[in-house]
Amino acid sequence: MLLFSGCTDNEKEKAVETKPLIQKGEYVLKFSHVVSPNTPKGKAADYFEKRLEELTEGRIDVQVYPSSQLYKDNAVLKALKLDSVQMAAPSFSKFGKIVPQLALFDLPFLFKDMYHLHRVQDGVVGQKLKDMVSSKGYEALSFWDNHFKQLSSSTKPLIKPEDAEGQKFRIMSSKVLEAQFHAVGANPQMMPFSEVYSGLQQGVIDGQENTNSNIYTKKFHEVQKYLTITNHGYLGYLVVMSEKFWASLPKQLQEKVIIAINEATQKEREYAEELNTQQFNLIKEYAQKTGKLEIIQLTKEQKDAWRKAVSKIYPDFYDKNKIGEDLIKGALATE
Template structure:
């Protein structure tokens, strides 16, 4: 044993890891784009540890955070090639493959986080996952970021009409484009990495995002107003390489499903906690500096926004876009 230990030390850490991996029957590389201390990053690490436990070391899970392997824009192609075995892209990355995932972009579709999770865990969520699986991936589960809020630099956004004429950055999404047009705003597609400077320079007036994105990217520093609308949702879909999945025996597939089920429960809780803690930091900044005015909309005001925005739903009743059946099934989920 001493000779083996000394040999491993001589080989170095990376070689030792390779020897350890070779002891496993399968190597699963999990690529994601965020830091390990985020809900997604923590859940990926939890999944890795739990799957290795459940499989008794037969699957060696290697997590690569911070785009070390691939950016989300390239990871789906890598999954098809089995160059990486698992990833967790945002829904927008599936836009051209399964446009029906834009269901989650629809404003005010979900009453609250519990309703959202019931939809994701229902036949609606399964149908969407089946659509992704039919396109050459294995869709495992939905992970949360959080609900979105609206910020701007011009005036408090209390009524939908307050958005009239303002320029808002959006992700590339027909739903989000229609959403802002419905309230008289001007949507502008822009990469996430350019939003801070565009807000700072006045190229755009505002943006929509989760508390964690608003805080970590410091958007609150270059905005004067923030309205707590919870109008839309940001999330991710955990997907696996179909080639890798098909190579697994049934007992290991069951282990993957169990580890994912547990990781999803953890991720959801961590996302809620982060959303609350980072909003508290934004509010602390607002209270301390007076440079940001935060408006908590009343139920009546929220209802006004909902009425103004949900008029876009029929635009997406076409099954090739989202589908009336999916939208109504989500609305009717108890």
Template sequence: MKKFMIGAVAAAVVATSGLAAEYTLKFSHVVSANTPKGKAADFFEKRLEELSGGKIDVQVYPSSQLYNDNAVVKALRLNSVQMAAPSFSKFGKIVPNLALFDLPFLFKDIDHLHRVQDGPVGEKLKDMVTAKGIVALDFWDNGFKQFSSSKKALIEPADAEGQKFRIMSSKVLEAQMKAVGGNPQMMPFSEVYSGLQQGVIDAAENPISNIYTKKFHEVQTDLTISDHGYLGYLVVMSKKFWKSLPADLQANVKQAMKEATAKEREYAKALETEQFNEIKKYAEETGKLKIHTLTAEQKDAWRKAVSKIYPEFYDDKLIGKDLIEGAINTK
């Protein structure tokens, strides 16, 4: 209700100033407004309305008010909604190459990751999505994944031997766990907490945001800061809407998105630090959780152990050798 009231007030202001919007852009996403994605969407709304001089009225709908991520791609193709930011996994069937980001220990750090996304590899991936009828605009961060376990701390690749790991449905993640002797178990995210608590699974991989908000750290004995895989979002737009915009407004969209992406990365980093500090506080106060951070040498040992799966995905219908090598060679 509050959102619609604000929208009505804004519309009234625009109307009285004689600057009626020429285009309406509905931005649908599934998280709350106070998350990094939510805050970046709101920043984009304000910035695009400024840059376009009120010609584009941006309306952000958080928390699946319009669509969930499973339905939004179809809605974009129909132009029922003009923008969304689904997780990479939602594009698996149309552009499986986005599984590049699932490859373990492919990225040296967050800066290397962003250089890949902002460079030729990122452009090629976006072009692949755009060729499927949805305009890909930019990558937004969720975060790097970390290992957790209650069986044995995951410090060296050998520590994974025989452990039952919860994974998302992904050929890459299945191969990753098998490469180090782990036992991959596909399980819905909603069942992970009870699975860890009851010992149905021993270990998991999640970004700090998932670990903290779902309290996984309270049902695991060891957390390893491994930064071994990445979860993110792809901001996409209806092709019909994009083509309806004149060149100057398309340029405004690109500029507003560039600025919103920089903000989203800042918000994501700040939230991750804040949540990790809360997990550390829990560990110190209860003594029930040990936190380990992999050294550069330990990461190299993992990289050596799991990178042998990369050639399994050299086929262009999976990920593609050029994309994998392009990411590795990005300076």
């Protein structure tokens, strides 16, 4: 009896000794982003924080810093290199100088709908793009949505491609967007996002392209006469991690990060879709109430005419140092 009891106690002691200890806060992950917590990106970052801490039982302490509390997007990539911050979700345009191939998402009418877009991002083409970013000293994790862009004007309704001729449209810095508007005879004007409202109000520019959520929150619809629902281009973000921080994580924790980011990505896409629909409805309410804005829904034939007019720019970006023929044709062929 005594011998048996002794063996049992020893086994219990060994079990206690060999059981791995959970060290809470063993790794600190600072997630910096530039938007408010109630946006799709902000809510998804908070979801990621909660989920990763659950999955790792607190071994990774995720600290989310919204609203540019730590860094603006134009500075965060350098901060990631220095491991001053461990995670961020900049817009594609911020990667322009290091991975110009991300301009794939600027190409007009490349994606049939959100389902097709996500198939591209989650498939071979998306992985190639992430690998290009990772080869530059980051760990590229996932694509997050803003949404599709629409066209607006204060001059005339944009129904046919010819309607854009001669009009001045604000664009962000992008060779693709320049070519897009030149293809329909329009005049692209690079302008900071913060100046677009006053530019439209004062007639410095005639129109712009943006997502419904950007149009509504910045009140562009209040200084435009026509809004055409084109879904012609896409705005999104790439979630990236510090290469140094990623390498410091044991494989088991890296796997937990992948699970958490995949779940957060699905949530972010849902949040973005909800916000886009909600704010488009608010734009429609404004249009009905004031009569100051006409919203144009293109027919399939009209949309095809726009696609035909602007898709002729695709071969201009077949060079692998621009976007690459394989990526463009790969996206088109994705089902």
